[in-house]
Amino acid sequence: MIAEKSATKPIVACEAEVIEADVAIVGAGLAGSLARAVLARAGYRVILIDKRLIPPDEFRVEKIAGRQIDILRRLGFIDDVEAIAAPYDRVLNIRSGKLVDIGVGRSYGISYANLVNMARGLTPDASSFLLDQVTNVSCSEQRQQLTLASGRRVVSRLVILATGMTNVLGHSLGIRRRMLAARHSVSFGFTIARPDNAPFDFDALTCYGEEATDGVDYLSLFPMSGGMRANLFMFRDPTDPIMRELRRDTRRTLLRLMPGLQPYLGDFEVVGQVQNWVMDLTVTEGHLRPGVVLIGDAFQTNCPAAGTGVGRLLVDVERLCTDYVPRWLETAGMGVDKIAQFYSDRDKLAADQHSLQLASFRQALTLNTDMRWNLRRKLHFLRRMITHRVDRIHPGWVMRVRSALR
Structure with missing residues (x-):
């Protein structure tokens, strides 16, 4: 949590201060806060901007498991999660x-607000957080400029939009959501x-x-x-x-x-x-723009029942901030040729596609009453029950079979 007094004061009109950064991140939710932590730890000048000091206690991301834990461990944040979460x-x-x-x-198990506060606290430098609102964004192949409600301006080489399902800034850039x-x-x-x-x-x-x-x-x-x-x-x-x-x-x-x-x-x-x-369920269109990249829900939404939202978010953060941004900043320019590399990343594409496929599967498995899906539903649960009972009789059998089939 940002503790500096300057960060807790109301936004007031000020002189047109210009703040220089390598990367400007709009949105201090989970995606934006983790992205700042990864990039700041790597030594880049990062500015994180959000109009709210205290993250909303939204009904989002309350469980972390499986591959999500693996990514958090690779990023070096799993100990921070363990310190505030309930394990089972x-x-x-x-x-x-x-x-x-x-x-x-x-x-x-962890509340979204606590998870975001943890992610924000990963970067102790309070000056890298601006309690402000972005009113305009102007992007080009060289430099990006954000105009803030306070009158300040942020100039950076790259802008990361981590604004969740809010698309006001993206809309101003010609980025649209397709339902x-x-x-x-x-x-x-x-x-x-x-x-x-x-x-x-x-x-x-x-x-x-x-x-x-x-x-x-x-x-x-x-x-x-x-x-x-x-x-x-x-x-x-x-x-x-x-x-x-x-x-x-x-x-x-x-x-x-x-x-x-x-x-x-x-x-x-x-x-x-x-x-x-x-x-x-939405996806963005027209997102291939110079100098700006979208991550998390700002790029694609997810079905909560599928449980893929935080996994997609973590893939975005890991791939963008540990691979692409460092390489992009090594050379001049921030054209669409660079930005396209992230959107066509194999791991990102797989995570995005899996999320949509699982959303469709869960809906059909729950609702569809035609003969094929009725049979599939019965077989789905019967297979799990049989597998569980066999594994109780012969512990480790299922794992050995799965390993042999790989």
Whole structure:
């Protein structure tokens, strides 16, 4: 967190101060803050700009696992995540009250606001953070210029837009969002607890939807610093009356949708605020511009049920900030030939495509009722149940078979 007094004062009119930097990053969310940390650690002059000192407590990125942990470890930030996150290693996966399988592997539960504060704190130099608002951006093949609400100007060789789903600056550059699926999914986030604050009988739990007509993909329960967090992912019309029921009487509506949960949760209550999020799937067009590059949700949005958003973000940060930006800054100019290298990066393309494919798969697996998908749904869970039971009888068998098939 930025602690300097100058960073906490309201923005006031000032003389037209010009701030020089190698890279200017707009947006101090997770993507922008991590990008600044990587580039600043490499010795570049980086300016991070955001109009908010305190990151919003948004319902986003509450779990980190698998490949995401691997990237954070390569970037050198995993110890910082571990210091503020709640770790867990086992996930019970159930459907219709029956055990499907047990997921094993280190994961972390953490609120988005705490994660962003951690990322911002990775760069102790307070002068590299500007509490201000960008009102105009002008880009060219040589130098980029940002005009701020305070009257200051930032001049840099490269601008990174990490502005999330806000596209005001991108729009001014001719960058547009193309809608792939409006109101693709609906997510709910809330915290549950037992009346006596007794622990639950599991580290973490995933309960999959029982009927395609319910439009429920799954409920994920996992520990966070505030208690047992619940993320519910659905593919239903956001105006459906059940959305109002979930907000007003979350516990009863949840158990009506997923009655198999009751034996695992026992007596519990929903505590605190119930948050919900409606997600559109979009991609950008016209983004190949000199001197500016988009990362994270500023480039492409994700389906929360697919769980690929933070993974895509981390791939963007790692590839851009450890490979491309250092090479770009070695030579003069910042034309589209350089910028195109990042957008055509193999790892980035794979992450982007996988995110969209998994979003489509999760929706079809949840909703589609034709014969092919009904059969596929049954086989999907049956295969997992059989694999789990065989592995319990012959521990390590599944891993050996998978290794032999590679």
